[in-house]
Amino acid sequence: MPKLTDFITTKKSTWCAGCGNFGIWAAIKQTFVELNIEPHQAVNIFDIGCNGNGCNWFRCYGFHSLHGRVLPVAVGIKLANPKLKVMAISGDGGALGEGGNHFMHTCRTNVDMTYIIHNNQLYSLTTGQMSPESAQGMKTKSTPQGNPLVQLNHLQIAISAGATFVARAYAFDMQELTRILKAAIEHKGFSIVDILQPCVTLNLINTSSWYTDHMKKLDDTWDPANKEKAIQISGSWDKGIPVGIIYKEERPTLEDSYSLNTKEPLTQQVHAYDVRELLKEFA
Ligand SMILES: Cc1ncc(C[n+]2csc(CCOP(=O)(O)OP(=O)(O)O)c2C)c(N)n1
Ligand code: SF4
Structure with a gap:
């Protein structure tokens, strides 16, 4: 049984x-412990950003990717070794700006992995420029007169594009966040958990008290199988940001389509293909 301390490194x-x-x-650490996932059974692929620096103090397999490019790396890892629990982790800037195209198309694949978005409505590592999640009118470092663009509604896009598990949680509600992360990892297919995350240094608008005032927890009467209602509700921001499991459906995964779960993982197939012959064509 893993312990919380198994998932930390010596880095501060x-x-x-x-x-x-x-x-x-x-x-995330608590979720791994509760699901009995050992560090060697998990791989976290991190984006560039404040969130991505967590790669250095999270102990399990990891890959610090390029900005906006976590998803193709994560999909490649999952297809090469479907036995791993794969988690892609990004900020809203990387996920929906630089990585917007990957976001949409990975939803279509229904590959069995989890995508965590640290949504602080800003590009924080580079000191607070507007991101696709910044609300219209928001004053940021790059929009001192107010953001002229409308906020991107990525959960509506995700559901429409074919994601089979779409949830939203809040960074400081540990119990609910862990419950949702567990459900996302256990879901068979592409699961997205959008996490509202205060950036206490640069985002002085969407603060903890702002979130508390604006979030609306989905109650037990909510039916996550109702796609039409899920798309409708996930468009809500100012009038009550829905928090909980918004949408869920069962559909064959990408691995099912290629029968990968019934074969030996590519990573275990010794000399399946001698790549040196191929490389000779380019070298
Ligand atoms: C392709 C590319 N564009 C821009 C950058 C510069 N850059 C590095 S981190 C960052 C902001 C990251 O914001 P976000 O993804 O929201 O993560 P956060 O820092 O808020 O956690 C930017 C713009 C980059 N490294 N690569
Ligand atoms: S508070 Fe903001 S700037 Fe500081 S580490 Fe967090 S996201 Fe980055």
Whole structure:
């Protein structure tokens, strides 16, 4: 049985005191422990950004990718070794700006892995430029007169594009966040958990108290199988940001389509293909 301390490295965190990233980091560790996932059974693929620096203090297999490019790396790892629990982790900037195209198309694949978005409505590592999640009118470092663009509604896009598990959680509600992460990892297919994350240094609008005032928890009467209603509700921001498991459906995964779960993983197939012959054509 793994322990929380199995998932930490000797590196010290560089996140600002009070950052929502701490809540997400703690909840992922707690989730692995509760699901009995050992460090060698999991791989976290991190994006570039404040969130991505967590790669250095999270102990399991990991890959610090390029900005906006976590998903293709994660899909490749999952297809090469479907036995691993694969988690792609990104900020809203990387996930929906640079990585917007990957986001849409990975939803279509229904590959069996989890995508965690640290959604702080800003590009924080580069000191607070607007991201696709910044609300229209928001004053940021790159939009001092107010953001002229409408906010991207990525959960509506995800459901429409074919994601089979779409949820939203809050970084400082550990219990609920862990419950949702567990359900996302246990879901067979592409699961997205959008996590509202206070950036205490740069985002002085969407603060903890702002979230508390604006979030609306989905109650037991909510039916996550109702696609039409899920698309409708996930468009809500100011009038009650829905928090909980918004949408869920069962559909064959990408691995099922290629019968990968019934074969030996590619990573275990010794000399399946001698890549040196191929490389000779390019060298
Ligand atoms: C292709 C590319 N564009 C821009 C950058 C510069 N850059 C590095 S981190 C970052 C902001 C990251 O914001 P986000 O993904 O929201 O993560 P956060 O820092 O908020 O956690 C930017 C713009 C980059 N490294 N690569
Ligand atoms: S700048 Fe914001 S997102 Fe980055 S570590 Fe500090 S509080 Fe967290």
